[in-house]
Amino acid sequence: MTLKKAGLIIFLILLIDQVSKVYIKTHFMLGEEIKVFEWFRILFIENEGMAWGAKIPGEYGKLILTVFRLIAIVAIGYWLWDSIRKKMSRILIVGISLIFAGAMGNIIDSVFYGVIFDDSYRKVATLFSEEAYGTLFHGKVVDMLYFPLYKGYLPEWIPIWGGDYFTFFDPVFNVADVAISTGVGLLVVFNKRAFPKETKEETEAHSTSEVNSKEQDT
Incomplete structure (x- = not known):
């Protein structure tokens, strides 16, 4: 798979992700909800920290998280470039591309x-507002x-949680999160195709090639 095709995947996911987010920000108030189906709703929330609402405590927690994400995206980008350079499996490159696009989003x-x-809060946000709600790296x-x-309420016979009110599936997420989850899922489900092991003949050929290269250098 070429770098151009991987770039196209990343571009399309980023485009869909950012268009959907900008639309929600400029058309919904925080907490506003639209019921599409009983089992699917558009609910606008904002996540200040990591997945599942977790946060790094302290004054600089948000900044630390953002810097960590920037470092991680560089590492993922290198992994993608190196995999393409080495002509690794298509499933691996697609998986990394999805993870990269989601993280970047x-x-x-x-x-x-x-x-x-x-x-x-209590109003629809304005794009390029003169009264920004935060600062750089603190979005x-x-x-x-x-x-x-x-x-609904769980049956009483269920241990520990019996009788409690329960929602499945409760997390609220975005297109970028879907891309990351899909990318990770592909690498897990198709692990053998994504990370194929060398056959005995390939390993021996690789070792022979290294030996010949060292002999030529000397």
Whole structure:
């Protein structure tokens, strides 16, 4: 798979992700919800930290998280470039491309949204507002996809949680999160195709090639 095709995958995912986020920010108030189906809703929330609402505590927690994401995206980018250079399997390159695009999508929110949007609390945000809600590297990630497939009280016979109110699936996420999850899923499910092991003949040929190369150098 070529770098151009991987770049196209990344571009399309980033485009869909950012268009959907900008639309939600400029058309929904924080917490506003639209029911598409009983099991699918558009619910606008903002995530200040990591997945599942977790946060790094302290004054510099958000900055540390954003810097870590920037370092991670460089590492993922190198992994993608190196895999293409070595002509690794298509499934591996597609998986890394999806992870890279998803990570980049959320990084854009974290880095820039704080300075290009005003607050969404009790009002619809304005793009390129003069009263930005945050600063560079302190933006909030926009989430909007909500799939409450089941809501109700669990049967009493279930240990520990019996009788409790339960929602499945409760997390709210975005297109970037879907890309990351899909990319990781591909690498896990198709692990043997993504990371094929060398056959005995290939290993011996590789070793022979290295020996010949060293002999030529000497």
